[in-house]
Amino acid sequence: MLSACEDTKQMEIKEADMSDLEKNRMDVAASQTFTAEVANISDSISGAEMYIEHYQNGKLLETIGPVSADYSEEKPDSLQFVCFENEEGEGKNKLSTVHFGIVDKQGNIAADSSFRRDDSAAQGVTQKISSAEPISFEKPVLIGSSIKGTDEPMHTSEHKKELIKHQDALLYYVELHH
Numbered sequence: 001m002l003s004a005c006e007d008t009k010q011m012e013i014k015e016a017d018m019s020d021l022e023k024n025r026m027d028v029a030a031s032q033t034f035t036a037e038v039a040n041i042s043d044s045i046s047g048a049e050m051y052i053e054h055y056q057n058g059k060l061l062e063t064i065g066p067v068s069a070d071y072s073e074e075k076p077d078s079l080q081f082v083c084f085e086n087e088e089g090e091g092k093n094k095l096s097t098v099h100f101g102i103v104d105k106q107g108n109i110a111a112d113s114s115f116r117r118d119d120s121a122a123q124g125v126t127q128k129i130s131s132a133e134p135i136s137f138e139k140p141v142l143i144g145s146s147i148k149g150t151d152e153p154m155h156t157s158e159h160k161k162e163l164i165k166h167q168d169a170l171l172y173y174v175e176l177h178h
Contacts, residue, residue: 009040013141013174014132016080032085034128036143036174037078038135045137046072047177048102050081050111055164055171066175069102069110078105081143081174085117085126094118098146098170117170125150137178144172 016037018026026033038048051065069079084099101112128144135141142160149167163169 011038011040011042011135011176012132013038013129013135013143015129026084032126032146034083034126034144036081036129038081038174038176039078041076041078041176042137042178043075044178045075045176046070048079048110048174049177050100050102050172050174052098052100053171053173054117055169057167058161058165060164064098064115065100065113067101067111067113076104079103079110080105081172083144083172085146100172118168125152135174135176137176140173140175142171143174146170146172 013036016035018035026035047068047070049066049068051063051067053063054061080103082099082101082103086097086099088095088097096117097114098117099112099114102110104110126144126146129142133141145163147163147166147169160171163171
């Protein structure tokens with residue numbers, strides 16, 4: 001008896017594989033960058049979104065976004081979630097512009113946004129997703145963080161309370177919808 005097996009590969013999100021050329025372009029474009037990629041996307045996907053939670057000293061100040069992409073008609077083979085942070089000015093006038101968005105495999109921008117961030121805290125650490133993680137529909141996944149007011153190494157996979165306790169923290173999330 002023959003039976004057809006359904007594709008059982010689990011959707012996962014991980015740091016995007018990029019060529020040296022792509023990495024160098026991102027480094028030129030912004031001082032702090034990262035990209036996460038979803039692999040093995042289920043055909044039942046209808047949309048994706050990316051948003052940022054902004055904390056100061058452990059308190060949620062605002063949620064930026066979400067930026068959303070509709071995939072109810074055309075299903076993507078893969079998705080990348082991209083973030084760039086550019087610093088401008090000096091001292092008390094120092095600001096960062098954060099750009100973030102969703103890009104498909106063909107390089108088309110599905111959704112994007114940007115906002116200004118006070119960047120007067122002298123020290124900072126940006127971390128990206130460190131290892132592949134399973135991703136399911138309707139469950140947000142933390143893919144990166146940008147922490148100001150510390151120079152200690154932080155890992156995105158650490159407990160959220162550890163990430164947000166610092167002077168200024170941005171937590172980057174993605175969510176898939178079916």
